[in-house]
Structures are given as C-alpha cells and as structure tokens.
Amino acid sequence: MNEYDLAIIGWGAAGFAAAIKASELTNNEMKIALIGHGNLGGTCVNVGCVPSKYLIEASKVYKNLKNPLYAGISGDGSLNFQEFMESLRNFVSDERTIKYENVIKNFKNVDLINGSAYFKNNNTVYVNDTEIRATNFIIATGSRPLIPDIMGLNNNYYTSDNIWTIKDLPEKIAILGSGEVAIELAYAFSSFGSEVHIFNRSNRILKNFDDDITSELIKSLKENHINFHLGSKIFKINDSGSGETSIQTEDGIYKGFSHILVATGRIPNIDSLNLDKAGIMYKNGIIVDNHLKTTNDIVYAAGDCVDQPIKLETLAGKQGVTAVNNILGGNESINLHEVPWAVFCEPNVASIGYTEKELRDKNIKYRTRIIGLKNVVKANILKNNSGLAKIIADDENKILGIHVLAPNAAEFIIEGVYIIKNKLTYNDLINSMHIFPTVSESIKICGQSFIRDVSKMSCCMD
Amino acid sequence: MVKTIELRVYGMTCDDCVLHVKTGLLGASGVKDAEVSLKDGTALVHADDTVKPETLLSLDVFRGKYKAQLRSVKNE
Numbered sequence: 368m369n370e371y372d373l374a375i376i377g378w379g380a381a382g383f384a385a386a387i388k389a390s391e392l393t394n395n396e397m398k399i400a401l402i403g404h405g406n407l408g409g410t411c412v413n414v415g416c417v418p419s420k421y422l423i424e425a426s427k428v429y430k431n432l433k434n435p436l437y438a439g440i441s442g443d444g445s446l447n448f449q450e451f452m453e454s455l456r457n458f459v460s461d462e463r464t465i466k467y468e469n470v471i472k473n474f475k476n477v478d479l480i481n482g483s484a485y486f487k488n489n490n491t492v493y494v495n496d497t498e499i500r501a502t503n504f505i506i507a508t509g510s511r512p513l514i515p516d517i518m519g520l521n522n523n524y525y526t527s528d529n530i531w532t533i534k535d536l537p538e539k540i541a542i543l544g545s546g547e548v549a550i551e552l553a554y555a556f557s558s559f560g561s562e563v564h565i566f567n568r569s570n571r572i573l574k575n576f577d578d579d580i581t582s583e584l585i586k587s588l589k590e591n592h593i594n595f596h597l598g599s600k601i602f603k604i605n606d607s608g609s610g611e612t613s614i615q616t617e618d619g620i621y622k623g624f625s626h627i628l629v630a631t632g633r634i635p636n637i638d639s640l641n642l643d644k645a646g647i648m649y650k651n652g653i654i655v656d657n658h659l660k661t662t663n664d665i666v667y668a669a670g671d672c673v674d675q676p677i678k679l680e681t682l683a684g685k686q687g688v689t690a691v692n693n694i695l696g697g698n699e700s701i702n703l704h705e706v707p708w709a710v711f712c713e714p715n716v717a718s719i720g721y722t723e724k725e726l727r728d729k730n731i732k733y734r735t736r737i738i739g740l741k742n743v744v745k746a747n748i749l750k751n752n753s754g755l756a757k758i759i760a761d762d763e764n765k766i767l768g769i770h771v772l773a774p775n776a777a778e779f780i781i782e783g784v785y786i787i788k789n790k791l792t793y794n795d796l797i798n799s800m801h802i803f804p805t806v807s808e809s810i811k812i813c814g815q816s817f818i819r820d821v822s823k824m825s826c827c828m829d
Numbered sequence: 830m831v832k833t834i835e836l837r838v839y840g841m842t843c844d845d846c847v848l849h850v851k852t853g854l855l856g857a858s859g860v861k862d863a864e865v866s867l868k869d870g871t872a873l874v875h876a877d878d879t880v881k882p883e884t885l886l887s888l889d890v891f892r893g894k895y896k897a898q899l900r901s902v903k904n905e
C-alpha cells in the first residue's frame with residue numbers, strides 16, 4: 368500500500384494543472400501520485416487541440432497559396448502531404464516534451480504512476496494491483512470519441528485519436544458528426560483539397576451556437592467545397608474490399624470514400640473506475656457540486672470526465688486548479704457562462720456568455736444586434752468578410768452574450784470575456800477605443816448598432 | 830463533545846512557523862488545543878463538536894505561506 372496526500376487520476380490538462388498547482392501552493396511538500404496511461408498530456412497535446420490547430424493553420428496557408436486572394440500575386444502551392452504529416456507528428460512530440468515531460472521533472476514530489484486506476488473503496492484505488500491510499504483524490508480521466516452503433520462501422524474508420532497517423536491526404540472523406548471536431552477537420556481537409564462530406568443525424572451543426580451564426584457558417588463552409596448531408600440517418604456502411612467505402616442513408620447511397628472519420632461526440636472515461644465502490648455518483652459524467660467535489664467528500668473531479676456541457680482544454684486546466692484550491696480550503700467555483708469557446712475553421716466561430724436559445728429557455732428578456740462583417744474595414748482588407756458579430760444585451764444594456772463569426776475571432780473574443788465577467792454594458796464597450804483597422808472592431812461596431820444605424824457611420828466614428 | 834481534527838500542514842520550516850500555525854488555530858472559535866508538528870507537517874486540533882473541520886482550512890493563518898488539508902476527524 369502506498370500513501371499520498373493527493374492522488375490524481377489522469378495526466379491530461381486537468382490532471383497536470385492540478386499537480387502543478389498543488390505543488391506550487393505547498394512548496395512542493397505535497398506528496399502527489401499522478402496516475403495515467405498513454406502519452407503524458409492526454410488528449411489536448413497528443414490528439415486534440417495541438418495537432419488539429421497545426422493541421423488547420425497549414426491547410427489555410429496551402430489554400431491561400433493555391434487560390435491567392437490578391438490581384439497580381441500567384442504561387443506554386445505544391446503539397447507533399449506525407450512530409451507535412453511527419454512535421455505535424457514531430458511538432459506534437461516536441462510540444463509534449465517541452466510542456467509536459469520536461470515540466471513534470473521539476474516536481475520531485477510528484478510520482479508518475481503508469482497504469483489504469485479503479486476504486487477499491489472510498490479512499491483507495493488499485494493501479495496495476497498496487498493499492499494507493501490518499502487523503503484526497505482528483506478524478507481527471509477525460510473523455511474519448513463516441514462511436515455510434517451503425518451497421519458496418521467496425522475497424523474501417525478513423526477518430527480524432529488516430530487520424531494523425533495518416534500518411535496520404537484523404538481523396539474523399541466522410542465525416543460523421545457536426546460538432547467542433549467534425550467542422551474543424553472538415554475545414555482542414557477540404558482546404559487541403561480532399562472531397563469532404565459531412566453526415567449528421569440532426570439538421571444542425573455546432574449545437575451550442577445560435578442558428579444565425581451556424582447558417583452563415585454553413586454558407587462559408589460550402590464555399591470551401593464541403594458537402595453537407597444534414598438530417599440524414601445513416602443505415603449502413605459498406606466496404607467494397609478495394610479500399611473504398613460507401614454510406615447508405617435514408618436519401619440514398621454515397622460511394623467512393625477513401626476515409627471515414629467518426630466525430631459524433633465524446634463520452635467521459637468513467638466506466639472502468641468502479642465509482643460505485645467509492646460512493647461517487649455519475650450520469651453523463653461525474654456529478655460534482657459548485658466546488659467540483661463529488662458525492663464522496665474527499666474526491667474531486669475536473670475536466671472532460673465531469674458531467675457538464677463544455678469540453679475544453681482551458682476549462683479542464685482551470686477546474687484542475689480550482690479543485691486543488693478547494694482541497695486546500697478555498698471556496699472557488701467556475702461560472703460556465705464565462706468560459707469562451709472557439710471553433711478554428713475559417714472564419715473562426717467564437718463565443719462567450721449566453722446564446723439566445725439559453726435566454727429564451729430561462730425566460731430572460733433580451734435584445735439582439737447583428738452586424739455583417741462587410742461593415743468592418745479589416746475584414747474587407749483580408750477579403751474574408753462573410754461573417755457576422757452578434758451581441759445580446761438585457762434591458763439595462765448589460766451585455767449577456769457575444770458571438771462572432773470572423774477571421775481571428777478566437778484571438779479577440781477575450782475582450783468579450785472581460786465584458787461578461789465585469790458585467791459591462793454596450794456603452795462601456797463603445798467607450799473603449801479599439802485599434803483601427805482590426806477585425807476586433809466588429810464587436811465594437813456591433814455594440815454601436817444598439818444606438819445608431821451603422822450603415823450611416825464612417826470608420827472613424829466613435 | 831470534543832473532536833480531534835487532523836490537518837496536513839504545508840509550508841512550515843522552523844519553530845517560529847509552528848508557533849504561528851498553533852496561534853492561528855487557537856484563535857479560531859471552538860478550538861480548545863492544537864498540537865503542531867514540524868517533523869510530520871501536521872496539526873492535531875481538539876475542538877468543540879460545533880466546529881466545522883473545513884472552516885479551519887480557510888483561517889487567516891492558512892491564506893498565505895501555510896496551507897492546510899483535512900486528513901481526518903475523530904470524536905474523542
């Protein structure tokens with residue numbers, strides 16, 4: 368039996384953030400077991416945020432080389448996809464080494480324990496037949512791709528866990544699902560020149576966003592040659608035997624796919640933890656209170672394994688830190704409406720605060736303004752002006768939500784985070800000078816549209 | 830009834846620290862006595878039954894250099 372002050376199950380973003388924060392707060396005195404399996408760093412660095420953003424950014428560069436946006440400029444735009452994918456894998460490996468493997472070596476109080484943990488009772492887990500008892504636990508076991516039950520879908524598909532191993536650019540790829548992962552990868556592959564088809568049972572994409580944003584995004588993605596099959600139920604997947612796959616839906620049979628990518632959502636990794644033995648309740652993830660405490664007083668949970676609608680690296684890290692602060696006497700909680708979101712296709716979708724749908728469901732009165740990006744000089748300069756900015760405010764002019772479909776929106780939505788966190792009004796927004804010309808002005812111009820007709824406004828108007 | 834609350838205390842490096850932590854604990858209402866150990870990094874707090882153990886973790890003395898974690902609670 369090994370005894371620890373804190374045992375953290377999972378060495379992804381949430382687990383790492385928790386281990387480092389606990390070490391910092393206790394002068395590296397806290398004896399910590401950091402238990403995990405697979406590559407250090409978990410989803411984000413290995414198979415999530417990092418490789419996907421590398422793929423997307425490179426695909427944008429390639430697309431712009433092939434189709435230069437400005438008159439008089441032309442380029443070669445040749446692609447060695449194998450070499451590119453090799454560079455992606457090297458980049459991931461370097462980031463993992465620098466940000467995880469090297470970092471954790473600085474914390475002598477943290478024992479890395481390789482294995483799968485499951486509870487023996489309320490204060491002990493087994494890992495590789497060894498018992499580990501701890502004063503407190505943080506469960507940070509993350510999530511994995513959900514594989515739908517579709518006839519013929521077996522060993523003939525990729526997920527975001529292994530798509531990074533491909534060598535050749537998919538000629539024709541079917542992407543099942545229409546969440547962030549599906550949309551981002553569809554965008555990247557179509558920009559590289561793959562024929563991309565998105566299949567989804569519901570007729571919506573990005574279900575957390577309002578329809579005005581997503582319908583505009585669908586238009587942009589169609590211009591990027593992505594084919595949408597929304598509201599279509601897949602009955603069967605057939606392998607031809609010659610490496611090509613067909614998909615049978617209610618509407619017909621779609622043939623000739625070289626790759627299938629399943630991106631129909633993620634499920635929490637909680638099934639093998641023996642949570643019942645420790646008195647920990649769960650539903651669509653581990654149930655926690657505002658302080659991230661589970662139904663077992665000494666056990667906390669953080670990140671994708673928690674029963675919550677948002678799965679993000681930033682939230683996982685923050686929850687890891689919050690759980691530690693609370694174990695050490697803090698009284699901290701995280702307001703999920705202050706968590707910014709982004710989808711990194713082009714234009715980016717970025718969002719903070721309430722959507723209209725959430726406010727309607729809560730019966731909260733609100734007003735909305737939307738401006739097209741054609742009102743934003745920088746978007747016109749970038750020749751990327753098909754998006755929009757939307758602000759939702761209450762009767763006292765307080766901003767309740769900001770949603771943007773624009774180039775670089777993921778970079779400037781942080782302005783919205785300060786606005787929402789500090790309960791600012793659109794007057795506060797209008798009275799804060801922005802840099803001209805930037806796409807971030809879209810938020811300010813949208814704020815101005817509450818008080819004037821922006822089509823009658825010059826760009827220097829404050 | 831009196832209970833014994835065991836805390837893991839981090840950040841203590843000398844006898845002065847022990848005194849500091851002990852004084853901080855004794856200042857909390859309902860606390861009768863506290864045995865603080867530098868060697869083990871612990872504090873055994875004897876307190877009235879009405880004292881909520883978690884409240885000890887957020888005492889002023891544990892908001893800076895020293896931090897405390899709740900290890901166990903036993904009735905005496």
Ligand SMILES: Cc1cc2nc3c(=O)[nH]c(=O)nc-3n(C[C@H](O)[C@H](O)[C@H](O)COP(=O)(O)OP(=O)(O)OC[C@H]3O[C@@H](n4cnc5c(N)ncnc54)[C@H](O)[C@@H]3O)c2cc1C
Pocket residue numbers: 376377378379380381382402403404405406408409410411412414415416417419420482483484485507508509510527548636639640669670671672678679680681682683
């Ligand atoms: C393709 C993709 C792109 C993404 N892009 C972004 C993005 O751009 N921005 C963003 O914020 N988020 C993004 N995300 C989401 C983000 O990656 C996750 O929210 C985040 O990584 C979750 O961190 P976590 O620590 O909760 O879990 P993970 O990082 O999944 O870590 C869980 C760890 O627990 C271990 N584990 C599981 N079960 C056990 C067990 N029984 N015993 C021991 N160890 C166990 C696993 O091996 C793993 O190491 C993306 C996700 C994907 C899939």
